[in-house]
Amino acid sequence: MPRPKVGDKRADIPSAAIQKIAEDGVSASTASIAKSAGVAEGSLFRYFEDKDRLLNEVYSEIKDEMRRAMASGFPAEGSLKARAEYLWNAYVNWGGQSARKRQAMAQLSVSYRITETNRKAGREGFAPITKTMKELAAKGKLSRLPSSFAQSLFLSIAETTMTSIAEDPKRAEQYRAAGFEAFWGAILGK
Amino acid sequence: MPRPKVGDKRADIPSAAIQKIAEDGVSASTASIAKSAGVAEGSLFRYFEDKDRLLNEVYSEIKDEMRRAMASGFPAEGSLKARAEYLWNAYVNWGGQSARKRQAMAQLSVSYRITETNRKAGREGFAPITKTMKELAAKGKLSRLPSSFAQSLFLSIAETTMTSIAEDPKRAEQYRAAGFEAFWGAILGK
Amino acid sequence: MPRPKVGDKRADIPSAAIQKIAEDGVSASTASIAKSAGVAEGSLFRYFEDKDRLLNEVYSEIKDEMRRAMASGFPAEGSLKARAEYLWNAYVNWGGQSARKRQAMAQLSVSYRITETNRKAGREGFAPITKTMKELAAKGKLSRLPSSFAQSLFLSIAETTMTSIAEDPKRAEQYRAAGFEAFWGAILGK
Amino acid sequence: MPRPKVGDKRADIPSAAIQKIAEDGVSASTASIAKSAGVAEGSLFRYFEDKDRLLNEVYSEIKDEMRRAMASGFPAEGSLKARAEYLWNAYVNWGGQSARKRQAMAQLSVSYRITETNRKAGREGFAPITKTMKELAAKGKLSRLPSSFAQSLFLSIAETTMTSIAEDPKRAEQYRAAGFEAFWGAILGK
DNA sequence: GATGAATGAGGCTTCATTCAT
DNA sequence: GATGAATGAAGCCTCATTCAT
Numbered sequence: 001m002p003r004p005k006v007g008d009k010r011a012d013i014p015s016a017a018i019q020k021i022a023e024d025g026v027s028a029s030t031a032s033i034a035k036s037a038g039v040a041e042g043s044l045f046r047y048f049e050d051k052d053r054l055l056n057e058v059y060s061e062i063k064d065e066m067r068r069a070m071a072s073g074f075p076a077e078g079s080l081k082a083r084a085e086y087l088w089n090a091y092v093n094w095g096g097q098s099a100r101k102r103q104a105m106a107q108l109s110v111s112y113r114i115t116e117t118n119r120k121a122g123r124e125g126f127a128p129i130t131k132t133m134k135e136l137a138a139k140g141k142l143s144r145l146p147s148s149f150a151q152s153l154f155l156s157i158a159e160t161t162m163t164s165i166a167e168d169p170k171r172a173e174q175y176r177a178a179g180f181e182a183f184w185g186a187i188l189g190k
Numbered sequence: 191m192p193r194p195k196v197g198d199k200r201a202d203i204p205s206a207a208i209q210k211i212a213e214d215g216v217s218a219s220t221a222s223i224a225k226s227a228g229v230a231e232g233s234l235f236r237y238f239e240d241k242d243r244l245l246n247e248v249y250s251e252i253k254d255e256m257r258r259a260m261a262s263g264f265p266a267e268g269s270l271k272a273r274a275e276y277l278w279n280a281y282v283n284w285g286g287q288s289a290r291k292r293q294a295m296a297q298l299s300v301s302y303r304i305t306e307t308n309r310k311a312g313r314e315g316f317a318p319i320t321k322t323m324k325e326l327a328a329k330g331k332l333s334r335l336p337s338s339f340a341q342s343l344f345l346s347i348a349e350t351t352m353t354s355i356a357e358d359p360k361r362a363e364q365y366r367a368a369g370f371e372a373f374w375g376a377i378l379g380k
Numbered sequence: 381m382p383r384p385k386v387g388d389k390r391a392d393i394p395s396a397a398i399q400k401i402a403e404d405g406v407s408a409s410t411a412s413i414a415k416s417a418g419v420a421e422g423s424l425f426r427y428f429e430d431k432d433r434l435l436n437e438v439y440s441e442i443k444d445e446m447r448r449a450m451a452s453g454f455p456a457e458g459s460l461k462a463r464a465e466y467l468w469n470a471y472v473n474w475g476g477q478s479a480r481k482r483q484a485m486a487q488l489s490v491s492y493r494i495t496e497t498n499r500k501a502g503r504e505g506f507a508p509i510t511k512t513m514k515e516l517a518a519k520g521k522l523s524r525l526p527s528s529f530a531q532s533l534f535l536s537i538a539e540t541t542m543t544s545i546a547e548d549p550k551r552a553e554q555y556r557a558a559g560f561e562a563f564w565g566a567i568l569g570k
Numbered sequence: 571m572p573r574p575k576v577g578d579k580r581a582d583i584p585s586a587a588i589q590k591i592a593e594d595g596v597s598a599s600t601a602s603i604a605k606s607a608g609v610a611e612g613s614l615f616r617y618f619e620d621k622d623r624l625l626n627e628v629y630s631e632i633k634d635e636m637r638r639a640m641a642s643g644f645p646a647e648g649s650l651k652a653r654a655e656y657l658w659n660a661y662v663n664w665g666g667q668s669a670r671k672r673q674a675m676a677q678l679s680v681s682y683r684i685t686e687t688n689r690k691a692g693r694e695g696f697a698p699i700t701k702t703m704k705e706l707a708a709k710g711k712l713s714r715l716p717s718s719f720a721q722s723l724f725l726s727i728a729e730t731t732m733t734s735i736a737e738d739p740k741r742a743e744q745y746r747a748a749g750f751e752a753f754w755g756a757i758l759g760k
Numbered sequence: 761g762a763t764g765a766a767t768g769a770g771g772c773t774t775c776a777t778t779c780a781t
Numbered sequence: 782g783a784t785g786a787a788t789g790a791a792g793c794c795t796c797a798t799t800c801a802t
Contacts, residue, residue: 009787025302027217029771040788045773110296112215141375142368145361149354153372156346164339171335178332182343185331186372189379199762219796230763232799241797389766405682407597409792420767425794490676492595521755522748525741529734533752536726544719551715558712562723565711566752569759579783599775610784612778621776 010047012037017058022103026055026111056118059108062101063122067129069094074128080139081184083132088158088180095162096172102162125151140187150187157183200237202227204248212293216245216301246308249298252291253312257319259284264318270329271374273322278348278370285352286362292352315341330377340377347373390427392417397438402483406435406491436498439488442481443502447509449474454508460519461564463512468538468560475542476552482542505531520567530567537563580617582607584628592673596625596681626688629678632671633692637699639664644698650709651754653702658728658750665732666742672732693718710757720757727753 016037020028030051034041048054070090075082095102108114124130130151137143137150161179165172206227210218220241224234238244260280265272285292298304314320320341327333327340351369355362396417400408410431414421428434450470455462475482488494504510510531517523517530541559545552586607590598600621604614618624640660645652665672678684694700700721707713707720731749735742 025300027771030773031771041772042774042789043787046786051772106300110215110300141371145354145364145368149350149365149368152350152354153347156350157343157376160339160342160346164335164342174335175339178335178339181331182376185375185377185379186347187375189375217796220798221796231765231797232763233761235798236761405680407792410794411792421793422768422795423766426765431793486680490595490680521751525734525744525748529730529745529748532730532734533727536730537723537756540719540722540726544715544722554715555719558715558719561711562756565755565757565759566727567755569755600777601775611776612784612786613782615777616782 009037009039009043013039013044013047013054014058014061017054018062018100018104021055021058021107022100025107026113030054052113055108055111055113056115058104059114060118060122062105062108065098065101066091066094067126070129071126076128080132080135083128084136084184085180087129087132088154088183089176091158092161092165092176092179095158096165096169099166102166123148136187141189142187153186154183157186199227199229199233203229203234203237203244204251207244207248208252208290208294211245211248211297212290215297216303220244242303245298245301245303246305248294249304250308250311252295252298255288255291256281256284257316260319261316266318270322270325273318274326274374275370277319277322278344278373279366281348282351282355282366282369285348286355286359289356292356313338313341326377331379332377343376344373347376389417389419389423393419393424393427393434394438394441397434398442398480398484401435401438401487402480405487406493410434432493435488435491435493436495438484439494440498440502442485442488445478445481446471446474447506450509451506456508460512460515463508464516464564465560467509467512468534468563469556471538472541472545472556472559475538476545476549479546482546503528516567521569522567533566534563537566579607579609579613583609583614583617583624584631587624587628588632588670588674591625591628591677592670595677596683600624622683625678625681625683626685628674629684630688630691632675632678635668635671636661636664637696640699641696646698650702650705653698654706654754655750657699657702658724658753659746661728662731662735662746662749665728666735666739669736672736693721695721706757711759712757723756724753727756 013033017028017033020033020036024032030044031041033054034044037044044054048057070087073086073090075086078086125133130147133151133154134147137145137147140150142150157179161175161182164179165175168175203223207218207223210223210226214222220234221231223244224231227234234244238247260277263276263280265276268276315323320337323341323344324337327335327337330340332340347369351365351372354369355365358365393413397408397413400413400416404412410424411421413434414424417424424434428437450467453466453470455466458466505513510527513531513534514527517525517527520530522530537559541555541562544559545555548555583603587598587603590603590606594602600614601611603624604611607614614624618627640657643656643660645656648656695703700717703721703724704717707715707717710720712720727749731745731752734749735745738745
């Protein structure tokens with residue numbers, strides 16, 4: 001019978017933090033996070049220097065996971081549309097399966113406790129995403145604006161889509177497809 | 191010679207709250223808000239039962255203002271595009287002139303302290319907006335989804351646009367126009 | 381029947397702090413100090429930004445009181461010995477009546493929480509003391525060393541004297557006289 | 571090739587404690603002491619039942635070392651002045667070479683965590699010192715007071731001297747000589 | 761009505777100590 | 782013996798809210 005692995009405690013804290021932040025916002029108390037992680041309150045601070053560190057680490061962890069979700073299986077050789085659609089689906093699907101993380105992210109993104117450094121690191125996607133977005137932006141009607149605008153549109157339209165899915169999961173497929181068309185139209189539509 | 195109006199004190203509190211919430215998030219202390227409004231700490235609670243009330247009132251006040259900005263001068267008889275563009279411009283322009291309020295709103299909208307009732311009231315625009323959005327949604331490729339989806343897209347694309355403008359104000363015009371085209375394409379683009 | 385004066389609460393805190401620091405050292409908890417002052421814990425922080433401020437204020441308050449004790453009635457025109465003896469007696473008597481303050485001071489003086497600025501301000505006596513010490517130092521065998529050395533000897537010999545008095549109060553007079561002779565001999569003795 | 575001796579770990583702890591206490595006061599954490607000693611946090615408690623034990627042990631260790639410094643080479647047959655001067659020089663020289671220990675001692679001596687027993691043991695010198703002090707006290711003007719008063723004066727004047735030396739090491743010799751003269755004058759000066 | 765001093769619950773963080781490995 | 786992860790009590794401090802003036 002396997003006994004609880006040593007060191008696992010640390011790993012439990014970010015998940016608990018995500019859960020609590022999703023529920024209560026970034027003002028979720030460290031005590032409640034620790035409790036929900038099944039560790040003593042003091043233990044939290046063995047692993048995270050202070051609450052800000054924890055918050056920032058959770059933030060970048062989620063950002064990383066998002067990127068990984070989009071990176072895995074990415075058809076680097078596909079057509080522009082195929083690539084864009086792949087990214088879209090990967091992102092929206094990830095969001096659908098990670099409601100808690102999305103909710104936590106919504107809180108973290110507007111929190112002043114996330115450092116600018118971390119925020120910037122979060123924005124810089126991995127190369128293939130950035131490249132696809134750049135191509136897309138260059139081709140579309142937004143070509144005279146920074147490609148980051150296209151990227152922001154991607155994120156915000158996807159966010160809107162995911163929110164709608166969360167509210168009405170039975171139509172997930174429909175929203176996902178419609179969301180992509182909306183995005184595509186936003187960038188390239190006449 | 192106009193003397194300071196009685197009751198002015200109350201009116202100063204929401205503005206101060208907006209300022210402080212924009213700066214510090216919803217965790218801005220009531221003391222700091224009172225101070226910034228030039229009233230005593232205790233006086234705040236003569237006007238607002240508790241902090242939550244204040245927060246909710248600020249929320250709906252801003253929402254109201256947004257609506258008024260969009261309503262005033264609305265060309266009810268114009269073409270669909272004319273009307274949509276009017277709304278867009280009115281909204282984005284309002285945002286450009288109300289940075290503080292936008293920032294406060296960003297904090298308030300994710301706060302769990304804003305009641306669902308209030309949130310819903312915020313979403314329900316005034317009739318002309320809703321009507322325009324419905325028409326738009328019905329005509330576009332999103333016609334099989336609730337018109338609230340189109341409305342959410344309007345808001346999120348506008349938000350993205352305003353953020354870009356805030357970061358690079360010299361290109362405000364460009365962003366505003368491009369933003370509208372993006373929105374238009376999102377809803378109607380082929 | 382006089383009711384408790386408003387604002388008196390603040391004044392009670394330093395006395396309580398002295399009491400507690402004397403008993404428990406500078407690690408006396410703010411909670412215990414507040415309790416002993418008869419105020420809520422939070423109230424302490426209305427008056428003192430943080431514990432360090434309180435500690436430093438207590439430190440300089442006691443230093444001030446010491447100086448006042450030595451200054452009041454000082455025979456500025458007396459002989460050197462008369463003046464030195466006056467200072468000695470004033471200081472030692474003050475210490476005898478202020479056991480708690482002396483004990484608190486013993487803790488505060490070695491605490492790293494007292495700022496260098498404050499420490500320096502504490503060292504700078506009022507002019508008459510400094511002047512007397514300078515004259516004394518110049519005349520004695522320590523004339524080739526900074527006069528601050530003589531002053532430090534004054535303080536440390538007095539401290540030793542006061543400690544002995546505290547341990548055996550019946551001999552207070554004897555110790556006080558002997559202490560002065562010791563100090564006098566230290567500076568001028570053959 | 572000498573390998574690190576077993577049991578060395580224990581010996582490293584008091585030195586580390588001295589270092590840390592000198593830096594941070596008696597509130598130096600056991601964790602920081604352990605780290606500075608190169609042992610695990612928990613190991614400290616294998617050697618010292620608790621922090622108080624460690625503190626007390628460090629205290630008496632330093633006191634012992636002081637005594638040894640004064641005892642070694644003590645001219646038991648010398649004149650009273652020769653013996654007193656020997657003790658003085660030995661003590662002041664020891665202090666000059668042991669700044670850290672003096673600083674730690676300054677913290678420990680005022681700490682309520684040092685037991686009365688230990689304190690008393692610290693005061694009782696080894697016989698030759700006590701004897702010399704008694705002779706001195708008996709001969710001087712303080713002859714009607716307990717000889718411990720003379721001993722306290724020795725310590726406090728020496729302390730003052732060492733502090734001055736620490737602040738201005740180039741004048742060490744001058745201070746040391748002047749300090750002894752001051753002490754001598756304090757006890758015997760006319 | 762207006763004030764701001766007073767409150768105390770609750771939040772973050774430190775740290776001496778224990779104990780399974 | 783040695784380790785260091787884990788603990789939770791206790792410390793400092795903030796803040797929404799009350800209420801005597």
